[in-house]
Amino acid sequence: MTVFWRGLRPLTFAGAALGVMLSPLSALAYQEAPALAERVAAGDLPPVEERLPESPEVVTPFESVGTYGGKIRRVLGGSNDHNSILRFIGNQGLTRWKPDFSEVIPNVAESWEVNEEGSEFTFHLRAGMKWSDGEPFTADDILFFVNDLLHNEEFYPNPPARFVVNGEAMTAEKVDDYTVILKFAAPYGTFLTELATPLAQEPVLWAKHYCEQFHPTYNADVQSMVDETEAVEDWPALFRLKCGEVEAPNRWANAERPTLDPWVVVEGGEYNAGATQVVMERNPYFWQVDTDGNQLPYIDAVEQNVAQDNETLVLEAIAGNIDMQRRRISGLANKPVFAENAEKAGINILDMVNSNSNTMAIHFNHTHKDPVMREMIRNKLVREALSLAIDREEIIDIVYQGQGIPWQIGPRPDHGLYNEQLGTQFTDYDPDRANELLDEAGYAERDGDGYRLLPDGRRFTFNVQYTGIEQPDWGDSLEIISEQWEEIGVELNISSVERSIYYSRGEANEHDFMVWGAPGGLDPTLSPRDVLAVHPQASWFAIPWTRWYLSGGADGEEPSESMKKRLELYDAFKKEADQDKALDIFREIHQMAADEMEIIGISLAPNLVGVVKKDLGNVPPSIPASWMYPDPAPTLPATYYWKK
Amino acid sequence: MLLRYILKRIFWMIPFLFAVSIVAFLLIQAPPGDYLTTYIAKLGESNEVLDQASIENLRERFGLDKPLYVQYFRWVGNLLQGDFGMSFEWRQPVSDLIWGRMALTVTLSFATLLFTWAVAFPIGVYSAVRKYSIGDYVATTLGFIGLATPNFLLALILMYIGVVHFGADVGGLFSNEYKNAPWSWAKVWDLIQHLWLPVIVLGTSATASLIRIMRANLLDELHRPYVDTARAKGLSEFWLIMKYPVRVALNPFISTIGWVLPNLVSGAVVTAIVLSLPTAGPLMLQALLAQDMYLAGAFVLLLSSLTVVGMLISDILLVLLDPRVKYD
Numbered sequence: 001m002t003v004f005w006r007g008l009r010p011l012t013f014a015g016a017a018l019g020v021m022l023s024p025l026s027a028l029a030y031q032e033a034p035a036l037a038e039r040v041a042a043g044d045l046p047p048v049e050e051r052l053p054e055s056p057e058v059v060t061p062f063e064s065v066g067t068y069g070g071k072i073r074r075v076l077g078g079s080n081d082h083n084s085i086l087r088f089i090g091n092q093g094l095t096r097w098k099p100d101f102s103e104v105i106p107n108v109a110e111s112w113e114v115n116e117e118g119s120e121f122t123f124h125l126r127a128g129m130k131w132s133d134g135e136p137f138t139a140d141d142i143l144f145f146v147n148d149l150l151h152n153e154e155f156y157p158n159p160p161a162r163f164v165v166n167g168e169a170m171t172a173e174k175v176d177d178y179t180v181i182l183k184f185a186a187p188y189g190t191f192l193t194e195l196a197t198p199l200a201q202e203p204v205l206w207a208k209h210y211c212e213q214f215h216p217t218y219n220a221d222v223q224s225m226v227d228e229t230e231a232v233e234d235w236p237a238l239f240r241l242k243c244g245e246v247e248a249p250n251r252w253a254n255a256e257r258p259t260l261d262p263w264v265v266v267e268g269g270e271y272n273a274g275a276t277q278v279v280m281e282r283n284p285y286f287w288q289v290d291t292d293g294n295q296l297p298y299i300d301a302v303e304q305n306v307a308q309d310n311e312t313l314v315l316e317a318i319a320g321n322i323d324m325q326r327r328r329i330s331g332l333a334n335k336p337v338f339a340e341n342a343e344k345a346g347i348n349i350l351d352m353v354n355s356n357s358n359t360m361a362i363h364f365n366h367t368h369k370d371p372v373m374r375e376m377i378r379n380k381l382v383r384e385a386l387s388l389a390i391d392r393e394e395i396i397d398i399v400y401q402g403q404g405i406p407w408q409i410g411p412r413p414d415h416g417l418y419n420e421q422l423g424t425q426f427t428d429y430d431p432d433r434a435n436e437l438l439d440e441a442g443y444a445e446r447d448g449d450g451y452r453l454l455p456d457g458r459r460f461t462f463n464v465q466y467t468g469i470e471q472p473d474w475g476d477s478l479e480i481i482s483e484q485w486e487e488i489g490v491e492l493n494i495s496s497v498e499r500s501i502y503y504s505r506g507e508a509n510e511h512d513f514m515v516w517g518a519p520g521g522l523d524p525t526l527s528p529r530d531v532l533a534v535h536p537q538a539s540w541f542a543i544p545w546t547r548w549y550l551s552g553g554a555d556g557e558e559p560s561e562s563m564k565k566r567l568e569l570y571d572a573f574k575k576e577a578d579q580d581k582a583l584d585i586f587r588e589i590h591q592m593a594a595d596e597m598e599i600i601g602i603s604l605a606p607n608l609v610g611v612v613k614k615d616l617g618n619v620p621p622s623i624p625a626s627w628m629y630p631d632p633a634p635t636l637p638a639t640y641y642w643k644k
Numbered sequence: 645m646l647l648r649y650i651l652k653r654i655f656w657m658i659p660f661l662f663a664v665s666i667v668a669f670l671l672i673q674a675p676p677g678d679y680l681t682t683y684i685a686k687l688g689e690s691n692e693v694l695d696q697a698s699i700e701n702l703r704e705r706f707g708l709d710k711p712l713y714v715q716y717f718r719w720v721g722n723l724l725q726g727d728f729g730m731s732f733e734w735r736q737p738v739s740d741l742i743w744g745r746m747a748l749t750v751t752l753s754f755a756t757l758l759f760t761w762a763v764a765f766p767i768g769v770y771s772a773v774r775k776y777s778i779g780d781y782v783a784t785t786l787g788f789i790g791l792a793t794p795n796f797l798l799a800l801i802l803m804y805i806g807v808v809h810f811g812a813d814v815g816g817l818f819s820n821e822y823k824n825a826p827w828s829w830a831k832v833w834d835l836i837q838h839l840w841l842p843v844i845v846l847g848t849s850a851t852a853s854l855i856r857i858m859r860a861n862l863l864d865e866l867h868r869p870y871v872d873t874a875r876a877k878g879l880s881e882f883w884l885i886m887k888y889p890v891r892v893a894l895n896p897f898i899s900t901i902g903w904v905l906p907n908l909v910s911g912a913v914v915t916a917i918v919l920s921l922p923t924a925g926p927l928m929l930q931a932l933l934a935q936d937m938y939l940a941g942a943f944v945l946l947l948s949s950l951t952v953v954g955m956l957i958s959d960i961l962l963v964l965l966d967p968r969v970k971y972d
Contacts, residue, residue, distance in 0.1 A: 274744025
């Protein structure tokens with residue numbers, strides 16, 4: 001849909017990709033885990049046929065049908081690693097990504113229709129589907145979110161942007177118990193892909209029958225609960241404490257909260273600051289089955305220890321105490337350590353396909369406050385020269401252990417939207433040509449030390465800061481670039497600063513250029529901030545343009561013609577319901593960005609690593625690594641199993 | 645007399661803690677930006693993006709859009725009612741978070757203190773009495789190594805040896821099966837089995853310095869005339885040393901109690917992080933890094949209160965043990 005990933009698919013997901021069969025397995029009887037069967041026999045649980053929806057989602061496992069039992073051990077890094085849980089347990093949105101990240105497929109919703117113009121989405125839910133406490137999941141749960149939370153100003157003073165179009169928040173209409181229409185004020189072509197991203201679970205995150213007790217519309221006496229609960233000042237705070245938020249630890253801190261996840265937090269294993277182990281056990285009402293009619297998940301429990309230090313995580317991995325993980329240990333530097341201990345620890349190394357485009361991108365400030373600097377930066381000859389004067393091979397060899405290839409920005413070569421010019425233009429090392437270009441651009445005069453001069457007599461200098469604690473490699477690269485630019489008479493002064501100072505200088509538009517990682521390698525339409533001035537904390541090449549765009553022209557500064565055209569195209573893209581046309585629009589955006597070359601980069605981001613136990617089945621050997629994806633959830637950990 | 649002294653000290657704690665609350669608040673606010681900028685940056689590192697509307701919502705929810713003094717009085721007002729507020733980062737009440745970690749922190753600190761005393765006291769006495777003997781040189785060498793080795797490095801080395809050579813499970817205070825189990829004798833035994841590593845790691849440098857202090861203090865006393873007098877009167881050598889010079893030299897041991905209490909919270913943060921100890925230190929560090937205002941503020945206040953109380957306790961003990969120390 002938004003992402004084509006043709007190149008990699010034959011290599012990694014050849015033929016065996018997890019698929020979805022929409023026809024119910026009516027002829028098959030369903031089977032369940034032995035532990036659940038015992039509970040059914042003891043009368044604690046209804047039989048499996050009653051726990052599953054009428055037509056559960058039938059999942060074709062990656063390798064083969066598995067067997068029940070065992071647990072998966074993972075390690076959470078430091079405090080506040082809640083997104084590690086989210087990424088594994090899964091973001092159970094209405095839609096989800098296909099395992100190859102190429103398009104969205106039904107998830108909580110069984111199917112959907114979109115109206116002609118792309119502004120109304122009719123979702124069909126699974127009849128008989130249940131929350132983890134056995135209560136039915138129906139259209140009312142979605143209506144609860146839309147009517148009682150999204151449109152409630154106390155809960156959301158500003159509704160989340162992904163549910164707002166043309167300044168109006170999404171509305172919902174219930175057709176029957178299992179059909180609901182979500183409506184927008186204008187076409188919203190990207191809504192279905194948006195729903196597959198991790199932060200868009202809200203429509204199906206909150207169980208009405210449980211959460212309504214914390215809502216004043218349904219519980220007139222909610223204020224007394226607020227008063228009783230420590231540290232809670234109003235009902236939205238209480239609601240969030242008990243019912244959780246998409247992206248916060250409190251989501252995993254209440255064992256009572258009903259969910260749609262394959263595993264649910266057990267009492268005593270909740271995630272809070274004192275937790276040393278977060279334990280989750282199978283959801284007896286989980287709504288997916290395999291092709292033989294076995295209820296998923298295969299694995300009984302997920303056990304997640306908490307370790308404070310990333311080095312400890314690496315130790316745990318080579319001691320064989322981690323069954324499947326890449327989070328916090330995915331740096332390439334760990335690869336030899338894993339390889340060396342693979343035999344002893346019984347692990348394979350996972351190839352995590354980097355969804356980023358570039359390890360380090362240079363955002364020249366096109367809206368520089370100093371008019372002389374601005375004119376210089378906006379001169380494309382200058383940017384071409386600065387790019388040609390960087391010997392990327394040398395940087396990759398010295399700083400990145402030879403991992404990577406010279407690269408600018410944009411979709412990776414194996415991606416459907418790959419634009420060769422955007423990715424590879426001016427990446428050759430050619431200082432002579434660079435010198436010619438700078439002379440041609442009007443900066444031929446030099447001072448006694450050999451540095452070029454700006455028209456007002458100042459030295460041709462960039463002063464640059466980077467976040468040295470988080471990204472020491474950027475400092476190393478800049479150090480090398482500084483030497484390389486000296487050859488073309490350009491001075492580069494670098495200094496390491498604390499992260500929030502870095503941010504505040506960037507937001508105040510006080511930088512000559514910023515260095516930053518470039519996303520958009522596999523998710524160019526979801527993270528377009530390097531080709532479009534849309535992100536107020538990351539489109540560093542033109543923060544005032546971003547403000548202009550986000551405020552509808554009220555704040556900031558009017559962008560260049562090219563950027564204005566691109567932003568118009570982006571608006572059209574968001575509305576376009578026809579995915580092929582939408583992608584063509586993005587191709588046009590990429591081409592215009594390539595012609596402008598506002599940002600240059602160093603190296604194509606190399607793949608990351610993870611570990612997986614050799615006898616853990618149904619784990620693809622190669623998985624996209626991306627927050628938008630969010631790995632490994634779309635590969636369906638519920639289908640992982642221990643080979644006997 | 646003693647009671648009046650204690651009451652006076654406690655009374656003075658009130659204005660002191662008030663001043664501390666202001667300083668604590670300003671210190672937490674001192675770095676540029678606020679919790680949200682840190683949060684956005686943290687999300688940004690893993691390419692996790694938050695939209696502008698959600699950021700505005702959070703800023704409003706946490707009151708970060710209000711002027712500083714309003715935020716301060718809101719915090720102190722709640723504190724006076726015993727409400728420490730809600731942690732921004734964990735979105736859970738601060739008091740739950742802190743107390744959740746306190747029990748193990750206390751256990752670990754006192755175990756370390758006992759270890760330190762148990763090792764430092766005899767060795768210190770021995771190396772003073774047998775000055776320049778082989779035993780003294782060995783103790784001195786080990787002591788200096790203990791002082792010079794950073795705790796966390798020692799932790800890393802011991803952990804590496806544990807994993808690679810013994811296949812031990814490292815990190816944490818419990819084995820997996822006991823992590824969430826209710827308390828039982830088996831769990832206590834499991835705790836003891838895990839406790840020795842952090843106790844040794846945390847205790848070495850304190851032990852080393854106490855040995856040196858004990859030795860130096862005792863050496864000062866050993867050649868005093870009263871020692872010679874006692875020896876001339878025929879007191880056995882062991883009782884002689886224990887009864888008089890050691891008692892005088894003991895004062896530094898008592899003073900350390902004053903530091904033990906605040907160390908509960910802030911002690912050995914790096915070591916605790918390396919060893920994955922679920923103690924208060926790493927949580928406090930994280931709160932400060934994330935500018936999680938209420939959580940960090942509660943820790944700083946707790947730290948200050950414990951310092952004051954710890955000093956009071958050690959002053960009282962000193963008075964009781966050493967008649968030369970006077971009130972006032």
